[in-house]
Amino acid sequence: MIETEILKALADPTRRAVFEKLNAGAMNATELRAGMTISQPAMSQHLAVLRGAGLVTEERAGRAIRYSVAPDGLNPLRDWMTKYSRFWPERIGDLKTLLKEMDE
Amino acid sequence: MSDGAMAFEFDLDAAPEKVWRALTVPALLERWLLPEGGKAAGLDAPVETELLEADPPRSLSWRWREAGQDDDLVSVTLTPNEAGGTALKLVHMRRAFALPEPANGNSVMMLLRAA
Numbered sequence A: 001m002i003e004t005e006i007l008k009a010l011a012d013p014t015r016r017a018v019f020e021k022l023n024a025g026a027m028n029a030t031e032l033r034a035g036m037t038i039s040q041p042a043m044s045q046h047l048a049v050l051r052g053a054g055l056v057t058e059e060r061a062g063r064a065i066r067y068s069v070a071p072d073g074l075n076p077l078r079d080w081m082t083k084y085s086r087f088w089p090e091r092i093g094d095l096k097t098l099l100k101e102m103d104e
Numbered sequence B: 001m002s003d004g005a006m007a008f009e010f011d012l013d014a015a016p017e018k019v020w021r022a023l024t025v026p027a028l029l030e031r032w033l034l035p036e037g038g039k040a041a042g043l044d045a046p047v048e049t050e051l052l053e054a055d056p057p058r059s060l061s062w063r064w065r066e067a068g069q070d071d072d073l074v075s076v077t078l079t080p081n082e083a084g085g086t087a088l089k090l091v092h093m094r095r096a097f098a099l100p101e102p103a104n105g106n107s108v109m110m111l112l113r114a115a
Helices: A002-011 A013-022 A029-033 A040-052 A075-101 B016-024 B026-032 B108-114
Strands: A056-061 A064-069 B006-012 B047-055 B059-066 B071-080 B086-094
Touching: A002 A013, A002 A040, A002 A075, A002 B086, A013 A029, A013 A040, A013 A064, A029 A040, A029 A064, A040 A056, A075 B006, A075 B016, A075 B026, A075 B086, B016 B026, B016 B071, B016 B086
Parallel strands: none
Antiparallel strands: A056 A064, B006 B086, B047 B059, B059 B071, B071 B086
16 A cells, blocks of 8 residues: 555655655755765665655656655555544544443 | 654543453444444444454554555553543554664654645
């Protein structure tokens, strides 16, 4: 499921740093590597994981590739959280009702 | 809160021992959480659960799987509160979270708020 892919992608501190950097605006891989101690192949691999999770998109202009944050990339994760942040309080409400009906 | 997991806390007007029964006796569990067939109210798909750990009447954890989804982990902790009831803490996390804490301590939750 895509939520898990998103979480796995963001569980890595380097990928999270890359994703946060891209929140400031589109960049190419060289710009992304500035200030980070990371090889180009490693950066490519991190970007591939972020793209696979739907968090980052790439745009080709000739030989240059620019990466940017996918606007709706975090939505599946938000939806999952929204669902369960409603689910558990409702179920606990039912639990409270049941506790009143149970014998000691 | 650990990385990205959702944590809830509720106060219940019953002692931990009684809450424990509601959490572990199948006939009681199905009345508030998992009706027969596993189709919990408010979810689109049936849920399959498996009790992974139980330390009565203090803590338990379930493997939690909505049909067609990944495995989640739901952990419940019961603590007596000052009113003679129980503080119930519930943490729901996706298995992807069961990774070592990242060194920089940024959480996905923080990131979600900032995005």
